[in-house]
């Protein structure tokens with residue numbers, strides 16, 4: 001499908017401005033509404049009571065929003081703002097908020113991503129890095145795959161001298177159910193090229209642990 005159906009126009013604010021309610025999306029909403037109506041019944045609720053009347057539709061829209069990364073193309077996003085530039089030091093974008101959902105329980109995991117690359121003749125518009133994180137985060141994921149997908153996309157599209165990605169997240173499937181550990185944080189990392197060398201990796205890790213103020 002085209003990007004126009006998942007644009008950032010604020011006109012159709014039912015989806016926080018991301019998803020246009022065209023025929024394709026309306027069909028998906030209608031189908032999910034039926035499913036969530038059934039979910040409400042199965043958990044022992046009354047889908048007919050006042051507070052729940054619009055809930056199947058709200059959840060359907062929320063779910064499409066939370067997984068809208070399937071409709072986006074990360075390579076296109078990077079290529080749309082790739083500029084020739086003679087800069088060959090590390091570029092680091094840190095503390096990028098991540099909101100994703102684990103593919104096992106469809107419960108949120110959330111935290112921060114830190115992304116770095118060393119340009120090889122081209123830089124990319126800075127905002128495109130968090131956009132790429134979102135393209136892969138807004139899907140059903142495991143944190144390890146999310147980390148690798150961000151690394152691979154940047155490496156393949158920009159062909160830099162190296163890429164480093166570190167992600168730190170809390171998983172609600174580990175805190176509000178299951179093993180019920182409230183404070184555990186999972187850290188994953190993925191590197192290419194120059195970042196496979198200890199010196200570069202250490203520089204990156206030092207930069208993402210430093211505070212601005």
Ligand SMILES: Nc1nc2c(ncn2[C@@H]2O[C@H](COP(=O)(O)OP(=O)(O)OP(=O)(O)O)[C@@H](O)[C@H]2O)c(=O)[nH]1
Pocket residue numbers: 102103104141142143144171173174177178179
């Ligand atoms: N590697 C990895 N595992 C994850 C991620 N998100 C959730 N999980 C794990 O996926 C596993 C699924 O294991 P199962 O034993 O099939 O599921 P479960 O019975 O619900 O497991 P518990 O959570 O231990 O109750 C669990 O250990 C989760 O903690 C992730 O991003 N990466």
Ligand SMILES: [Zn+2]
Pocket residue numbers: 102103104105106107171173174
């Ligand atoms: Zn889970």
